[in-house]
Amino acid sequence: MAETSIPENELERILSLADFDLDYTNHQDSFKDLARLAAKVAGTDISLVNLIDTFTQWTVSNHGLDLDQMPREDSVCQYTIMEQDHFEVEDLSTDARFKDKFYVVDSPKLKYYYGIPLKNDDGYNLGALCVLDTETKEISPEKIELLKIIASEIVNRLKTFKAIDALKLKLDDATEKQKKVAHDIRGPLGGIIGLAQIISEQGKDNQIDEVLEFINLIYKSGRSILDLADEILNSDKPQAVKSDEFNLLLFKDKLEKLYLPQAKNKNIIFKIKVSPASGSTPFSKNKLLQITGNLISNAMKFTPNGGEVIVDLNLKIKKGEANLLRIKVTDTGIGIDKQTIRTILSGSAESTDGTGGEKGYGFGLTLVKHLIESLKGTLNIYSEPEQGATFEVNIPQA
Template sequence: MTSAPIPDNELERIMNLADFDLDYTSQQDSFKDLAKLAAKVAGTEISLVNLIDTYTQWTISHHGLEIDQMPREDSVCQHTIMGDEGFEIKDLALDDRFKEKFYVVDDPNLRYYYGVPLKTDGINLGALCVLDNQERQITPEKAELLKIIADEIVNRLKGIKVISNLRSRLKEANEDKKKVAHDIRGPLGGIVGLARIISEQGHDNEIEEVLDFVNMIHKSGHSILELADEILSNNEPKPLKGDEFNLSLFKDKLEKLYQPQARTKNINFSVIISPDEAGTPFSKNKLLQIIGNLISNAMKFTPAQGKVTVHMDIAHQEDGEMLKIKVSDTGIGVSKEGIDNILSGNKTSTNGTGGEQGYGFGLALVKHLVGSLKGTMSITSEEGKGSVFHLSIPVDN
């Protein structure tokens, strides 16, 4: 098997992609006009907008071909991200790297490929590619137009990232508002209570001036308490925001993303959640990247007929609510040395049970992202019998 091409800056590249924190299944409408435009410019039947993570090529928008994902080692775009210019294959069927791929030997029987890297800050996140089942010609003028479209795709990706960051900052501001409301309730409650006592004593002493003054304090205190209650009520749980998941939605999302990989390798994949906590909201910050890499890694090292299972629950602890996640498999397992390398953040790589190429950066990325969320990760494994990854991540991260 031909070695998979790996950019020199691969760890930086996948960390940069993870920082966009994208849900790969929900971007179709954001880029479909640009995907269609790329095909029209190139004169091809098909165009795809692809992002490439450690294990998978995710098609976030497509024109002319219904496809959502494929293993990274099967993609042509993995070669496009190795350079800064366009990458062209005149006939995929005549190229030893691609002639046996499913999209060449079976429908849609692709032959022509031209790809342009999606570059941000000097890092290639993926590629815009145009394809056809017959030879096409990309003139220098068309190549330049495709580069312009690729730049616009990157600009939109950056815009999505900015909006996501603004939502996070708004959430923090709302939390600050809630804290202020709580903080003022204590002293104001004391003022109202003290005013009531003085007022009651004032009747016995018949100090009219004091009573009038105290009554004013009493009324003002109640007004501010009502304002605080209003602020607090505005922060009561509401339907999920754009930056939140609950266990039920997260389960559906993971099944949609990774059942295709499981079916391809004939693996039993399931996601199990606590029914009591199914509706509890939590921040989805980086979770798809973290759990997705663990699932892909588990499938990589689990043979056909094996199992990959994700368990998720919300634990209520003294120091706050924690998202508890366990990803287990019946694969080949990890040695003690391998576990130590993963937990120390060192990258290691071997080929999977189905011959999948090893990239060695997925678990290093997981370790980095879990740490950035102030979470913890532990691993238990027995060689030949599978592995279990345990994660504990603060719900409000």
């Protein structure tokens, strides 16, 4: 069985990570410059920006090693998030915890590791910035301080992306108000610009340089605000799916990209079905990747090699009331007894190991239940021992 390392504040930590509502496939370019800079500072061939959720280490950006994800129990960074300052392994090939891992035994045959926790403002380690090499290294204290600065900048960018997403949502909600403001400011600004232009032309005749310069500034400032008003007025052109939305087809593609590698790794058949009638209707993607991803990873954990995990996505259109998004994750795994189902739904489930020896963390389903309730949704579980399990999530959509 793989050895695992779990922080004492694990539930709070994964809740903090879920609060960022990240799509782990979308940030490769967002941190690429920082990953490259970290490797250059440390003098290593490889650097990774890793975020660690309940089951998986997601490499959101990499330099020198083409890696997207790996099981949490196989990672070195699972130990880094246990630390306050750093975690270092001088030779992975002689450390009992790592010497048999695929990245040590096979290409690129890594030896050296140095990781710094990615700590948020509440003190929770969301993941790690790590530098790695095929040769042993020694990093000076000055370079370590620079790596810590880079790690802080990674967290700052995560916070910035979250703020931008929140702002986009507010802007979408305030479209009509924006249009009214834009109309209100456009008329007076047009008059100011026209007046400034007339004065500017008269000033040229009189060669009043100071007045000309001042009026030119007014003209340029007014012009830029007028352009902004036009941009706001034109921003409500028809758009099938906004940045904070999915439809069933997009949702299906995203889940396949994220979780097909895990299914192939365990030799599990993984299928996603969508209801064709509502496949292109948009709905909020808020927390959906975190909810569904945890259910899929949990299903794969308890499904043996050669088994199946099927995801069924359905959006029920209701006239005059909220649409209903239904997500069903069904597996052919070891099943759950009624007492365990009651324990899960009460939010007090304990961890158990998976069919392939994967170490349980005991927090995935607790996180899912918390997120579903925050969206005013419901969770149902249908299962019998040795008969597989179905997790059904219903979330109302405005």
